Amino acid sequence: MRHQKKGATMYLLLVFVLQALWVSWCHATQHYPASWGHYDVCKSQVYAEDRLAWHYMACQPEATDMTKYLTVSLDPPNITCGDPPEMYCALENPYMCNNECDADTEELAHPPELMFDSEGRNPTTFWQSTSWKKYPKPLQVNITLSWNKTIELTDDIVLTFESGRPEQLVLEKSLDYGRTWQPYQFYASDCLDAFTMEPKAVHQLNPSTMLEIICTEAYSTGYVWKYDKTVRFEIKDRFALLAGPRLHNMASLYGQLDTTKNLRDFFTLTDLRIRLLRPATGATMVDENNLSRYFYAISDIKVQGRCKCNLHANSCVFDKGKLGCECEHNTTGPDCARCKRHYQGRAWSMGSYLPIPKGTANICILNNLGTSVRPNASSLGAANRNQARVCDNVLLRCQNGGVCHHHQRCQCLAGFGGILCEKAQCQGDSCEDLQSSQPSLCPPPAAQTLPLALLSLIPSLLATRGLTSL
Ligand SMILES: [Ca+2]
Secondary structure (H helix, E strand, O other): OHHHHHHHHHHHHHHHHHHHHHHHHHHHHHHOOOOOOOOOOOEEEEEEOOEEEEEEOOEOOOOEEHHHHOEEEEEOOOOEOOOOOEEEOOOOOOOOOOEEEOOOOHHHOOOHHHHOOOOOOOOOOOEEEOOOOOOOOOOOEEEEEEEEEEEEEOOOEEEEEOOOOOOEEEEEEEOOOOOOOEEEEEEEOOHHHHHOOOEOOHHHOOHHHOOOOOEEOOOOOOOOOOOOOEEEEOHHHHHHHHHOOOOOOHHHHHHHHHHOHHHHHHOEEEEEEEEEEEOOOOOOOOOOOOHHHOOOEEEEEEOEEEEOOOOEOOOEEEEOOEEEEOOOOOEEOOOOOEEOOOOOOOOOOOOEOOOOOOOEOOOOOOOOOHHHOOOOHHHOOHHHHHHOOOOOOOOOOOOOOOEEEOOOEEEOOOOEEOOOOOEEOOOHHHHHHHHHOOOOOOOOHHHOOOOHHHHHHHHHHHHHOOOOOO
């Protein structure tokens, strides 16, 4: 009996702890899902003057792994190893020559796509260049990554080398699909010698110099160290100059991004180019008798970012090999960079991050063309709000299984109410089924209590873990 009572108390305690954790998690993810994570909704519905209306907000797609959407090209094009087959020696041991490259044998080929496959396998997969056979003519390779779309970087670019890291390398970017290039960062074992630049580290920058192009010696050590394989372009460290060390003050960064075009453009690109200028030699002198020790090999490239949609779209689709924003706010184009036809009532402008956290949508509004333009629900703007349909397949939808009737009302399933059936009208036991069919586990902020559905799950969770005897 005593054990049962103790068990019940523990159970309730566990329920309350879970509730507290869950509510705080929901709260945190609603407002700060991740760095750059808010601005994920383009519009929501509100009652204004007893009428349902759209409230527009600035929005942007989620940051993601952008290497899934690029095309890669190499210059010179025949620089990949294996044609003809070649044997390579280890940089640190000229007598260890067991690295064979043969383009015609799958297990021995090292094509460029192996820089973007999913890693974590052993041995790693990597692209490899031919060796430095033509020494002292430089061994140089340009690797160009193209998105055919403007994207914004949200995290560090990380190159992982399978061989020693190059002694000289430049990372460049283009904002005009490869027509012109600007350096992003120089990397060398000796910056003065290679680029006549004083070496600098990103942590030596400050808010007023945060866009400075530097040469760093931090990623070009001559020898191959087991855990020293990466070359990094430190995006987050630059963000941190405005947003604080743990990016806790994103408002400051967003405010600056809003008002400073240079800053926005710095993190925006259509193409990246990795210019490999001199391979690792591991010593001051190149061993001319064994040039198969010198080559480039890259196992992985990380580029995290998002489509640039000018704060007018929260999703970006990859269709027929091309990225494009799913534009809202009556905008159009791959970057939502212009107003739709008939919506040029005022000049296009990008959305604004301000005020934090929802920003300003700056939607395109209808032309003042009288009745020649027939408004519809997808063109809902301030000018035609009175004629808005209540539900529509494009913009408005009935939730929780509700059915749209004549664009005027949602017929809700039992237990749901509200204009769009968005409110669960649960009472007593019926809450359990209703809540479990909700698309989101998080309750609206006004009702942050643990739903009965979760409560009912706990005994079965405990049972599966053998904890019912608590
Ligand atoms: Ca790989």
